[in-house]
């Protein structure tokens with residue numbers, strides 16, 4: 001479904017991605033792990049169209065995306081839940097969800113019922129301002145908003161960061177549901193190894209702008225891998 005091939009990205013003279021290749025398939029959870037600053041966010045932002053690669057390709061459902069803007073990528077079915085959530089603090093929960101309507105045709109502009117089934121708290125808080133929600137509730141709102149776009153590929157950048165354990169469980173359950181019932185391709189960036197191990201079908205580990213390990217989630221418990229993930 002998503003194929004990244006030999007992606008190189010520069011910020012001025014600094015090379016953030018040094019030839020990264022990965023794929024994410026429908027009905028699978030693909031996890032990218034790595035320490036701070038190894039290039040995970042740069043990779044995700046390149047996939048969703050917020051950064052332009054220096055070289056290399058991103059293809060989605062067999063079509064090259066390299067020339068398409070973030071808006072067009074959203075229309076083709078790629079939704080992004082950014083690190084730090086980026087919800088609108090002064091808009092209500094309902095209005096935040098409706099910002100997800102932008103890439104949809106008029107007839108499709110409704111919040112899918114599974115958003116409220118996965119995150120019932122959003123239904124209870126529809127009239128509250130986004131900024132009044134707890135961090136965990138804001139994360140659920142950010143995922144809900146991404147689902148409003150009816151994605152085929154959902155890209156999540158560190159959804160567990162700063163979130164309490166009970167909400168991490170709800171988010172994990174939601175991600176599994178999206179894989180198993182909705183058949184979505186989920187691409188997940190994490191630093192939290194256990195969350196990734198419980199969920200992922202395929203794991204990539206990054207270090208200094210490169211993929212240094214690819215494998216199944218069950219293979220992560222080796223000293224070499226622990227070393228790659230500890231500061």
Ligand SMILES: Nc1ncnc2c1ncn2[C@@H]1O[C@H](COP(=O)(O)OP(=O)(O)OP(=O)(O)O)[C@@H](O)[C@H]1O
Pocket residue numbers: 011014016034035036037038039040041042043083
């Ligand atoms: N806009 C930018 N301009 C210049 N350098 C940047 C920019 N964004 C990131 N970098 C640098 O690129 C490298 C990769 O950063 P990136 O945010 O992709 O890593 P990360 O693995 O997602 O880290 P984190 O877990 O902290 O988000 C880092 O050295 C970072 O300082």
